[in-house]
Amino acid sequence: MVARARVHASRGVDARRVRARGRARVDVIARAVKEPSSAPEEALPDENFKPEQLKFQDIVSLWVTQILQTYGGKESKDNAPVCEGVIDDLVGGPIFLALYPYFRRYGGVFKLAFGPKVFMVLSDPVIVREVLKEKPFSFDKGVLAEILEPIMGQGLIPAPYAVWKNRRRQLVPGFHKAWLDHMVGLFGHCSNELVRNLDKSAEDGEVVDMEERFCSVSLDIIGLAVFNYDFGSVTKESPIISAVYNCLQEAAHRSTFYFPYWNIPFATDIVPRQREFKQNMKIINETLNGLIQKAQKFEGTEDLEELQNRDYSKVKDPSLLRFLVDIRGADVTDSQLRDDLMTMLIAGHETTAAVLTWGLFCLMQNPELMKRIQADIDEVMGDDDRTPTYDDIQKLESVRLCIAEALRLYPEPPILIRRCLEDVTLPKGAGDAEVTLIKGMDIFISVWNLHRSPECWENPEEFDPFRFKRPFANPGVKDWAGYNPELFTGLYPNEVASDFAFIPFGAGARKCIGDQFAMLEATIAMAMVLRRYDFELTTDPKDIGMTMGATIHTEKGLPCRVRRRQPVTTATAAAV
Ligand code: HEM
Numbered sequence: 320m321v322a323r324a325r326v327h328a329s330r331g332v333d334a335r336r337v338r339a340r341g342r343a344r345v346d347v348i349a350r351a352v353k354e355p356s357s358a359p360e361e362a363l364p365d366e367n368f369k370p371e372q373l374k375f376q377d378i379v380s381l382w383v384t385q386i387l388q389t390y391g392g393k394e395s396k397d398n399a400p401v402c403e404g405v406i407d408d409l410v411g412g413p414i415f416l417a418l419y420p421y422f423r424r425y426g427g428v429f430k431l432a433f434g435p436k437v438f439m440v441l442s443d444p445v446i447v448r449e450v451l452k453e454k455p456f457s458f459d460k461g462v463l464a465e466i467l468e469p470i471m472g473q474g475l476i477p478a479p480y481a482v483w484k485n486r487r488r489q490l491v492p493g494f495h496k497a498w499l500d501h502m503v504g505l506f507g508h509c510s511n512e513l514v515r516n517l518d519k520s521a522e523d524g525e526v527v528d529m530e531e532r533f534c535s536v537s538l539d540i541i542g543l544a545v546f547n548y549d550f551g552s553v554t555k556e557s558p559i560i561s562a563v564y565n566c567l568q569e570a571a572h573r574s575t576f577y578f579p580y581w582n583i584p585f586a587t588d589i590v591p592r593q594r595e596f597k598q599n600m601k602i603i604n605e606t607l608n609g610l611i612q613k614a615q616k617f618e619g620t621e622d623l624e625e626l627q628n629r630d631y632s633k634v635k636d637p638s639l640l641r642f643l644v645d646i647r648g649a650d651v652t653d654s655q656l657r658d659d660l661m662t663m664l665i666a667g668h669e670t671t672a673a674v675l676t677w678g679l680f681c682l683m684q685n686p687e688l689m690k691r692i693q694a695d696i697d698e699v700m701g702d703d704d705r706t707p708t709y710d711d712i713q714k715l716e717s718v719r720l721c722i723a724e725a726l727r728l729y730p731e732p733p734i735l736i737r738r739c740l741e742d743v744t745l746p747k748g749a750g751d752a753e754v755t756l757i758k759g760m761d762i763f764i765s766v767w768n769l770h771r772s773p774e775c776w777e778n779p780e781e782f783d784p785f786r787f788k789r790p791f792a793n794p795g796v797k798d799w800a801g802y803n804p805e806l807f808t809g810l811y812p813n814e815v816a817s818d819f820a821f822i823p824f825g826a827g828a829r830k831c832i833g834d835q836f837a838m839l840e841a842t843i844a845m846a847m848v849l850r851r852y853d854f855e856l857t858t859d860p861k862d863i864g865m866t867m868g869a870t871i872h873t874e875k876g877l878p879c880r881v882r883r884r885q886p887v888t889t890a891t892a893a894a895v
Pocket residue numbers: 350351352353354355475476487662663666667668670671674731732735736822823824825826828829830831832833834836837838
């Protein structure tokens with residue numbers, strides 16, 4: 320049995336604790352699993368393009384060559400600096416943290432060898448631009464796909480190219496403007512639940528774990544938005560979510576185990592943890608299949624334009640599932656729909672919860688800044704006790720900047736995983752050598768290093784949301800255009816404004832499809848809690864640690880004391 324925590328059983332927190340314990344490795348994986356709502360269709364290669372699938376022997380032969388080159392003292396074919404003897408640093412803690420000092424020593428591209436594994440670490444914006452934007456189809460998700468496949472099947476994140484191409488074309492239109500506008504109301508409604516729930520804690524002077532609360536609200540949001548299913552996790556426990564977290568834990572276990580014993584006949588019936596995994600997958604599949612069947616009972620229009628322009632206030636089931644059922648072609652199977660839903664569920668809630676958690680954590684370290692942000696919220700929201708509209712979100716720029724800055728300092732995922740499908744010669748970037756990524760090689764794109772690089776950011780360790788309003792240039796990084804605030808035109812300063820130094824949602828063809836959704840959701844939730852409460856961290860900030868996925872992993876999460884505050888609006892100011 321998976322260990323379950325006792326905390327707040329009445330509020331259904333068990334699942335979140337299961338998650339907290341289990342996510343260590345999975346976060347790297349589960350988060351390294353997403354891509355761009357705005358990825359242009361032109362980014363897709365032509366119909367005949369078929370990336371060659373790597374064979375097992377390719378990978379073995381690559382390893383052997385790499386190991387001989389690394390340890391045999393011969394010049395390496397890839398020409399990358401080799402970082403050696405770091406095995407001790409890499410075990411027992413989050414790998415992305417351990418890689419940072421090596422980035423500072425070896426630069427934006429270096430090769431890391433530990434055990435039989437050799438992989439390339441990329442932390443230079445020019446090189447990352449080449450991989451994500453210029454050559455996205457020279458790579459697949461490699462080890463990430465292998466680990467996630469048993470859970471997400473052919474979902475967008477682990478899907479092989481041929482499946483991904485078709486599913487992406489169907490999923491992206493689901494995130495259309497009319498739907499996102501409607502979602503703004505849902506985000507307000509769910510955040511309102513969170514806020515009302517905090518009232519009692521504020522009255523009682525109770526210490527609350529805000530990580531847990533943010534997880535609950537983001538989970539409820541993703542359930543309603545994607546399946547029209549109410550997890551109700553702000554108020555109760557959800558068995559399906561316990562099952563999801565348990566399966567993610569199993570994925571973590573499998574990613575680190577020496578041999579795939581679960582493939583041995585009957586292993587899933589005999590080994591207790593494998594039996595439990597099977598049972599949990601059954602719970603998840605039954606729930607998702609039930610939802611799919613329910614959605615299929617209703618006839619809907621198949622016209623994409625009509626779907627995208629409908630009046631969502633009059634639609635009974637505005638979920639993404641409904642949309643996908645309506646526009647599905649004859650070739651889309653129920654199992655493909657299941658995989659898509661599962662992917663959204665995993666990709667779309669902890670990521671947002673993490674940025675809210677870290678954003679609040681950073682603001683609590685900066686009380687003056689917190690006051691300034693609260694004053695901005697008061698000004699935009701006025702006296703009414705209402706939820707933010709789309710227009711308000713445009714005006715709540717400082718809140719959006721805080722979210723972006725939290726994503727810079729605590730990106731989720733902190734590493735993107737790829738495997739080379741063909742040899743790729745990289746631009747020089749900040750380094751002197753011209754490095755070649757060799758077919759079969761595993762790649763870590765360190766978002767963490769990029770976001771904290773002193774070459775790309777002024778005082779990179781500082782939480783300074785308004786940095787995104789100032790330009791930054793460094794001719795020392797060859798061919799890097801720097802950060803240009805004039806190119807920051809959407810909800811957040813993206814990879815274009817930063818020329819790939821800021822990629823919290825990834826970039827290129829496989830960028831996150833939920834970036835706008837997440838920014839709207841996080842801005843509303845953050846604005847609503849900051850408007851109503853003052854927060855005080857009740858533990859030493861140094862005790863707040865990170866898992867592999869940059870989420871908080873202490874038993875207490877983000878423990879805070881919450882106090883009701885009176886919004887300072889024009890009317891209240893005049894009364895004073
Ligand atoms: C703050 C919140 C979020 C962050 C930081 C985030 C981050 C990311 C990143 C970095 C990727 C690219 C991974 C890679 O290149 O390997 C990605 C992909 C993806 N994300 Fe997100 N994400 C967030 C929210 C969401 C939401 C709300 C959804 C859905 C409702 C979502 C769905 C996806 C999907 C389906 C992909 C895979 C796209 C593909 O491969 O074509 N994400 N995400």
